[in-house]
Amino acid sequence: MTENTQTPSSPNSELPTQYAPAEVEGKLYERWVERGYFTADAASEKPAYTIVIPPPNVTGSLHLGHAFQHTLMDALTRRKRMQGHEALWLPGMDHAGIATQNKVEQQLAEEGKSRHDLGREEFIDRVWQWKEEYGGKILGQMRRLGDGVDWSRERFTMDEGLSRAVQTIFKKLYEDELIYRAERIINWCPRCLTAISDIEVEYQEDAGELVSITYGEGEDTLVVATTRAETMLGDTAVAVHPDDERYKHLVGKQIKLPLTDRTIPVVADTHVDPEFGTGAVKVTPAHDPNDFAIGQRHDLPAMTIMDERGVITVHGPFLGLDRFEARSAVVGALRQQGRIVAEKRPYMHSVGHCSRCSTTVEPRLSMQWWVKVGPLAKAAGDAVRDGRVAIHPADLSKRYFDWVDNMNDWCISRQLWWGHRIPIWYGPNGDIVCVGPDEQPPTGEGWHQDTDVLDTWFSSGLWPFSTLGWPEKTPDLAKFYSTDVLLTGHDIIFFWVARMMMFGLYAMDGEVPFKTIALTGLVRDERGKKMSKSFGNVVDPLDWMDKYGSDAVRFTLAKGANPGTDVPIGEDWVQASRNFANKIWNATRFALMNGATVEGELPSAEQLSATDRWILSRLNETVAQVDAYYEDFQFAKLSEALYHFAWDEVFDWYVELSKTTFFAGGEGAKASGRVLGEVLDVLMRLLHPVVPFVTETLWTTLTGRESIVVAEWPTDSGFRDEAAEAEIENLQQVVTEVRRFRADQGLQPGQKVPARLDLAGTQLAAHEAAIRQLLRLQPEGEGFSATATLPVAGATVALDLSGTIDVAAERKRLSKDLAAAEKEKAQAEAKLGNEAFLAKAPDNVVDKIKGRLAKAEADIARIQAQLEALPAA
DSSP: OOOOOSOOOOOOOOOOSSOOHHHHHHHHHHHHHHTTTTOOOTTOOSOEEEEEOOOOBTTOOOOHHHHHHHHHHHHHHHHHHHTTOEEEEEOEEBOOHHHHHHHHHHHHHHTTOOHHHHOHHHHHHHHHHHHHHHTTHHHHHHHHHTOOOOGGGOEETTSHHHHHHHHHHHHHHHHTTOEEEEEEEEEEETTTTEEEOGGGEEEEEEEEEEEEEEEEETTEEEEEEESOGGGGGGOOEEEEOTTOTTTTTTTTOEEEOTTSSOEEEEEEOTTSOTTSTTSEEEEOTTSOHHHHHHHHHHTOOOOOOBOTTSBBOSSSTTTTOBHHHHHHHHHHHHHHTTOEEEEEEEEEEEEEEETTTOOBOEEEEEEEEEEOOHHHHHHHHHHHHTTSSEEESGGGHHHHHHHHTTOOOEEOEESOSSSOBOOEEEOTTSOEEEOOTTSOOOOSTTOEEOOOEEOHHHHHTTHHHHTTTTTSOOHHHHHHOSEEEEEEEGGGIIIIIHHHHHHHHHHTTTOOSEEEEEEEOOEEETTSOBOOTTTTOOOOHHHHHHHHOHHHHHHHHHHTOOTTSOEEEOHHHHHHHHHHHHHHHHHHHHHHHTTOOOOSOOOOGGGSOHHHHHHHHHHHHHHHHHHHHHHTTOHHHHHHHHHIIIIIIIIIIIHHHHHHHHHHOHHHHHHHHHHHHHHHHHHHHHHTTTSHHHHHHHHHHHHOOSOGGGSOOOOOOOOOOHHHHHHHHHHHHHHHHHHHHHHHTTOOTTOOEEEEEEOTTSTTGGGHHHHHHHHTEEEOOTTOOOSEEEEETTEEEEEOOTTTOOHHHHHHHHHHHHHHHHHHHHHHHHHHTOHHHHHHSOHHHHHHHHHHHHHHHHHHHHHHHHHHHSOOO
């Protein structure tokens, strides 16, 4: 087992009777920060280990999703720090363009003002003031959780260095012709008054209407169906499939557009599905992406019929109506003209909504700035395909490839004031100049800067390298890039992960931004339901931290963290984790009071009892398991392994078995005290990355050393003692079986019972005192008469339950167990006797069935012996 190199002071055996998280967590965290435990050194010769935090919004506060991912990232970096790496977990915040601007505009509205009353510069100053006063609440909450981040390197996507990085990469992309300006259909939010990207549109099933309308007159008519009747005011064609015989006579003709004085052509386009609906599609190039593409192919005009707020701008009876008001009015007017063929309400269909404000998104033709993603996305896909970046779990790679292999060009301009302003200047003669960070913008009459800002995800896409100093060649960039792990939710593969891959590979000459993408699920309530304010099931993790302590919240989250799958969580589970922390506290307190120590050499195996050798063997196996689970990001399994080892093997078995040794005193007690100290020392270090506060308190009390944060991570010494494990397993079988029998008979746990133990020929004779203590068994006295005999693990336990045993109930119970064992035996024999099954089944499956058969046969023999031992009714 790895020894710690910290210089110990005298261990302190005094612990309060109860663990009070609120009294220690804040003080411990501030001590860790003051001592610089989380501050990474770029000049260190230690191997680097880097994680950059997914930057939370400056407007946000800590929710369970944050707490979940932060717990896992903290566990990874704490462990690597203990393993001797120069671990950097870099914190920071995102400026959250739309959300932050909305916050400040709401504040201004309460004052009866708008941003236009202030003007751009004064409004931006006001946002910075808001950020200083209200922003960053989450950073203090991260301290509450115990995040071991390097606060000296905290970044903000609008700080000076990151702004320089944004300007640098924009110019580089522009000069490489990977950024361009074009008029295209974008997703427009009439509430936020800005373009939003495809991935910022959330689709949901809405109850709308499907209206079928007759276009044309006389013989030259056809029927189109639409869910957005108001957009017909901007139709410039009707499209049909070129092979559709129904409409071939109309292709090339002009037909009357209802409610207008215009005629529009019928065009043939293979995009149209002749099997869907009527096979005729109205074409509104300025208000639908598919229609825009048809318009481009057929050189159709694009008519914008509504303004930025979704208000109709076409002259006529609908002018000035909101788009939804216009929808009803248009349908009504068409109905009056007898143009409505069919109406279906409600009509459930998928409708896009702004992810920020839930407003229905309006497709809109607009001049915007775009990133040409083709070559960038290919590089991002290749980096995963050739193994430079691993996605974990691997089955989520398909979702990543589905996105990067089919990515559309990215609209990066936003019609906001808060954010990175696009570094493009326009001249009086149509000149366009892109200005880099060290360049002066053009001056003179007629020059002006583009009024839009960049999409927030543009700056956060630079996060893994801009936070380390890029574009400068800094010591941090040299030491800590590429980062090791990006741990984030599978839901933002599209928002963030792909963008970081594209920009990292591009800016850093093919060097990947991170070596592993570890994807988590989403936190849900205990019923597996998505947490939502509308459902009333949202939980503030700070409430649980106040009630149960941060360690309890962290352990609960880690215990549910299976890679890539969602995490259900309820308050009962947090309470159970609090109970676990209390169990650790109480057991360590008992151990310290009974001589547990880390002082001196660990006795050799020859000097230790079988119980001591067993727990050391199990300890090393647990170290190996935990290490393997960490490497595979199996947080739930490593937490479960530690829980089982600590609660079941250390506290429920080893501590209890050692009590007789401690009470007897002597050399055996000293040896067991040293073993117990070793076990607790290693156990606390294994638990520390997940539950840092209680382990810090207990470990420093046990060892007298400075801090577990900078202690060495345990390693598997290779010590195993299969004989001792088998011996204690037999002891556990005896104790478990007799406890079960006692419970079935209704005996109280503390009720003492006379018993005769026949341990001859077994290795359990040395454990008789411990067995009697655990089972509350008295020595047999005069008049002892066995009323029940339990053969188990080669031993026989005869009990005198005169006057207490219900023989009929015990016979009934055993008969039920015997029937179950015989059924299991019959099933196993049937499978093993099936030649067809044996020919196809893998060897490991056959071996498992053979094992089931052997166990069933052993159970049958044991139960039959117990039935024979029962006295006659």
